[in-house]
Amino acid sequence: xxxxSQKPSRDICQRGTSLTIQCQVDSQVTMMFWYRQQPGQSLxxxxxxxxxSEATYESGFVIDKFPISRPNLTFSxxxxxxxxxxxxxxxxxxxxxQGGTEAFFGQGTRLTVV
Amino acid sequence: xxxxxxxxxxxxxxGEDAVINCSSSKALYSVHWYxxxxxxxxxxxxxxxxxGEQKGHEKISASFNEKKQQSSLYLTASQLSYSGxxxxxxxxxxxxxxxxxxxxxxxxVLP
Numbered sequence: 213x214x215x216x217s218q219k220p221s222r223d224i225c226q227r228g229t230s231l232t233i234q235c236q237v238d239s240q241v242t243m244m245f246w247y248r249q250q251p252g253q254s255l256x257x258x259x260x261x262x263x264x265s266e267a268t269y270e271s272g273f274v275i276d277k278f279p280i281s282r283p284n285l286t287f288s289x290x291x292x293x294x295x296x297x298x299x300x301x302x303x304x305x306x307x308x309x310q311g312g313t314e315a316f317f318g319q320g321t322r323l324t325v326v
Numbered sequence: 327x328x329x330x331x332x333x334x335x336x337x338x339x340x341g342e343d344a345v346i347n348c349s350s351s352k353a354l355y356s357v358h359w360y361x362x363x364x365x366x367x368x369x370x371x372x373x374x375x376x377x378g379e380q381k382g383h384e385k386i387s388a389s390f391n392e393k394k395q396q397s398s399l400y401l402t403a404s405q406l407s408y409s410g411x412x413x414x415x416x417x418x419x420x421x422x423x424x425x426x427x428x429x430x431x432x433x434x435v436l437p
Contacts, residue, residue, distance in 0.1 A: 255427040308423035320367045
């Protein structure tokens with residue numbers, strides 16, 4: 213299993229500013245995933261973060277808006293840049309165990325943009 | 327491609343049963359089931375691997391029909407604590423282990 217610590221747990225930000233979300237895992241993992249959950253919606257994958265290479269973004273998400281860092285095998289950050297109220301969501305980081313095992317989620321960051 | 331989840335919502339009385347379905351048009355390697363309560367992160371329930379495997383956890387069980395790329399979650403003798411939104415997350419064969427989530431099923435269990 214993996215224990216994921218995600219910070220901050222929540223924040224209220226002004227539009228036009230940026231917020232960096234941190235995700236720390238208690239073990240080394242190859243891939244980390246960042247998801248967004250808009251109010252009342254399902255989870256949508258933003259990007260896959262691999263250590264030592266650029267993140268792979270899903271359709272509809274771009275690096276300029278959601279830059280990701282992955283400096284080592286236990287840590288990643290997601291930045292939400294130039295925020296607007298439409299960015300108000302829960303952001304979750306996740307790691308995958310070995311094939312055939314569950315994915316683990318952090319507790320999420322509840323972001324409100326005003 | 328997002329899996330199709332049904333029903334969108336269901337209301338039960340305590341002790342009643344429910345079935346939640348999840349289907350995909352893509353070949354799947356696994357199906358994950360999560361329950362999320364309001365304001366909280368999703369909580370893992372179980373994972374089904376291809377091969378028609380059925381799993382159970384207390385009064386919650388699930389099946390995966392590989393031929394149809396469908397999974398069903400069975401909630402028997404529901405309890406108040408079962409209330410929440412249930413999501414299936416599908417992992418496609420050959421993917422990098424990322425999940426694609428269904429739209430969710432809101433389950434309400436009434437006393």
